[in-house]
Amino acid sequence: MPKKLLDLDPLRRNAILNAALKEFALKGFDKASTNIIAKEAGISKALMFHYVSNKQELFLLVYDYFTELLNKEYFMKMDFTEKDIFDRLRQSYLLQIELLKQYPWIFEFNKLSIVTNSYEVNKALEKRVNKKQLSCDEQIFDMIDVSKFRAGLNIDKCKQIILWSNIGFTNQILDEIRNSKTSNLDYKQIISSLDEYFDELRKIFYTSSSE
Template structure:
């Protein structure tokens, strides 16, 4: 379906993809402008719709493209030999930072897509989102040493709380970047803050 676009040279593909990811990440599906995308990408609007028939096709292509990268270059790279959940989470966060340097708008776009209420794309995203969320949870908690958790704590509920807390923190950082018009946050400062939250969670969850 998107063979014309996929046959482009990689540099041009990347320009179009990054421009579209940036526009959708900043404005959401409904308010994103294809005019802004083509300006940023340095192509004509007619050419964009030569590659993608509609704005909806472009958005769904971007979602599938983003999820493929997140799976192969993020989830599949998690070292499950780290059995301490907090060591694992720190490793996961460092992987995310590396990926953001290569694809600056990838996670912001995926967060916006996951929370969109747009009638045009919401239905098509539902099954895709569930699949990705379950994959993320499974990879983060695979082979975790549960003996470190406090006696009497409901480990499965504790895992959910940790997962939600980390997800909430990530969304907070994304919203701050969008509000500040910056392309990337100060990752040293963010990592320091992230470590502080991990320490609090560790005191709460572990013996």
């Protein structure tokens, strides 16, 4: 019996998981190429198919691995007793940036959930999605302290706008990280621009006494 993917030494395991996550997220299950995944992971396709028995198994392994990882390293570490939305978002960013160092495509994880052409994969996905609770976005905006918002603002619309800004900011960070080929990223600078950005959002949405 050959070694399976999850028993490999972490370096190789992560290389494969990252390459697969990238390919599956970018192209979807059907159009993703196992050739490309193997090449990006730096091993031969033949070897990769010793670690997993087929494309579908690889896909579901990737899905499960990152589901658990996000659960353990993100959701469980989030402090939802913090009621200030911007502090919550800051927490969220710090956790995700930490993960980003090891898993550069983890932000794209949610793209794995789109429907595929494979009946079996769809069935397996459905089962897993049902298990999940509130979506990430919903949870992060749940039960926040709205008393800090300026009077007259529509809270739901504000949440929406904050979410959209957040998506935009996230994409900007991701672009920066991916375009800088050096693996030595200036995380301090990223975090300081993050804080500048939250300061501005506070000025925009909060009463001056709540900033």
